[in-house]
Amino acid sequence: MNTGSIASLDIDPFDEAFLADPYAHHAALRDAGPVVWLEPLGVYAMARFDEVQSALRNHETFCSSRGVGLADFSKEEPFRPPSLLLEADPPLHDRTRSIMNRIVSLKALKQLRPAWQAKADALIAKLVSKGQFDAVPELSEAFPMMIFPDMIGLADEGREHLIDYATIVFNAFGPRNRVFEEGNAGKEAAIDWVAWACERQNLKRGGWGMALYEAADRGECTPEEAGKMVRSFLSAGVDTTVNGIGHMVLALASHPEEFQKLRENHKLASRAFEESLRWDSTVQTFFRTTAKDTEVAGSNIPEGSKVLLFLASANRDPRKWDDADQFRIDRNVSGHVGFGFGIHQCLGQMVARLEGELIGEALAKQVSSIRLTGEPKRRLNNTLHALGSLPVEMEVV
Numbered sequence: 291m292n293t294g295s296i297a298s299l300d301i302d303p304f305d306e307a308f309l310a311d312p313y314a315h316h317a318a319l320r321d322a323g324p325v326v327w328l329e330p331l332g333v334y335a336m337a338r339f340d341e342v343q344s345a346l347r348n349h350e351t352f353c354s355s356r357g358v359g360l361a362d363f364s365k366e367e368p369f370r371p372p373s374l375l376l377e378a379d380p381p382l383h384d385r386t387r388s389i390m391n392r393i394v395s396l397k398a399l400k401q402l403r404p405a406w407q408a409k410a411d412a413l414i415a416k417l418v419s420k421g422q423f424d425a426v427p428e429l430s431e432a433f434p435m436m437i438f439p440d441m442i443g444l445a446d447e448g449r450e451h452l453i454d455y456a457t458i459v460f461n462a463f464g465p466r467n468r469v470f471e472e473g474n475a476g477k478e479a480a481i482d483w484v485a486w487a488c489e490r491q492n493l494k495r496g497g498w499g500m501a502l503y504e505a506a507d508r509g510e511c512t513p514e515e516a517g518k519m520v521r522s523f524l525s526a527g528v529d530t531t532v533n534g535i536g537h538m539v540l541a542l543a544s545h546p547e548e549f550q551k552l553r554e555n556h557k558l559a560s561r562a563f564e565e566s567l568r569w570d571s572t573v574q575t576f577f578r579t580t581a582k583d584t585e586v587a588g589s590n591i592p593e594g595s596k597v598l599l600f601l602a603s604a605n606r607d608p609r610k611w612d613d614a615d616q617f618r619i620d621r622n623v624s625g626h627v628g629f630g631f632g633i634h635q636c637l638g639q640m641v642a643r644l645e646g647e648l649i650g651e652a653l654a655k656q657v658s659s660i661r662l663t664g665e666p667k668r669r670l671n672n673t674l675h676a677l678g679s680l681p682v683e684m685e686v687v
């Protein structure tokens with residue numbers, strides 16, 4: 291229940307008009323106060339940078355083990371057995387994280403880089419020679435699918451289920467609305483395939499999946515837990531980077547002057563990716579649940595409240611960023627919360643950054659101009675800001 295001075299808004303951030311254009315609605319949420327009450331959902335929300343960042347930092351009060359979606363796992367059956375990482379608090383979370391951190395290492399990525407760079411360059415060369423193409427299937431989906439499943443050591447058969455699985459997982463953080471029902475319809479087979487793909491006997495030797503079972507062999511966790519950690523890789527690793535790359539291409543195509551800056555200085559590629567993540571954050575929102583009564587900016591939030599954190603809005607809060615709505619690849623973007631903040635901050639961020647940097651660099655080297663040839667289409671999802679199609683034309687240098 292909403293008590294006291296907190297502004298109550300008749301806004302459902304999971305309705306289709308909001309999901310189709312979240313940035314048109316964020317200012318109203320931010321301007322209504324540091325904490326607001328969303329009447330249609332019966333949850334608290336924060337959309338300003340300072341409050342989002344401080345809730346993410348304060349994981350003891352704003353916990354994850356009761357789910358990071360609308361459902362409170364202490365009252366409702368979770369849609370799938372909870373993640374040992376995303377939907378866990380310390381000490382369980384920290385144990386999982388340290389097992390996974392040893393696998394997702396700088397050293398591992400250094401080894402992968404040359405082969406990934408060759409693949410990024412070859413993909414862009416192929417697309418530039420085509421001239422016109424849809425950058426969603428042919429670039430932003432194609433590139434992660436060329437590298438990520440091999441890195442995990444997934445079976446060759448059925449990899450196409452990965453994006454359907456992510457659609458289901460990210461829709462499930464929201465309400466059981468039409469986006470959930472229609473977006474997930476016909477994709478159920480992806481759930482069974484992912485369960486199968488996470489089993490030890492279906493993973494290849496030398497991949498990050500098998501490395502988790504080897505951690506189980508050393509007694510760091512049980513084999514069942516290793517399987518769930520593989521599931522975390524598969525849940526988080528594909529659709530996030532797919533749309534991160536898609537948003538970078540969209541941003542560069544719609545800001546030719548920024549693309550020219552990148553062409554003049556290829557070293558800006560990683561910044562271009564980072565800024566595109568701030569400007570159009572793939573993961574728009576996550577919930578937390580209050581583990582105790584708390585106070586935010588003078589307002590009381592009782593224990594057991596769901597609190598919706600608008601990461602993407604924090605990343606465009608004019609209280610924090612100069613010209614917040616402007617995409618500028620040479621700005622100082624450090625501190626954005628597109629990868630979250632605090633103990634849950636994205637485990638795969640180095641992987642995502644490497645993917646984005648390599649695509650940005652390949653574009654800078656090989657392409658002289660990027661032009662939209664039609665309206666970009668959105669694929670509505672309760673959590674991800676996702677692209678359905680992005681028709682572009684690229685001219686060769």
Ligand code: 4MI
Pocket residue numbers: 373374375376377459521522523525526530573
């Ligand atoms: C931030 S996206 C994401 C992260 C982790 C998991 C799923 C999605 C998981 O299953 O652990």
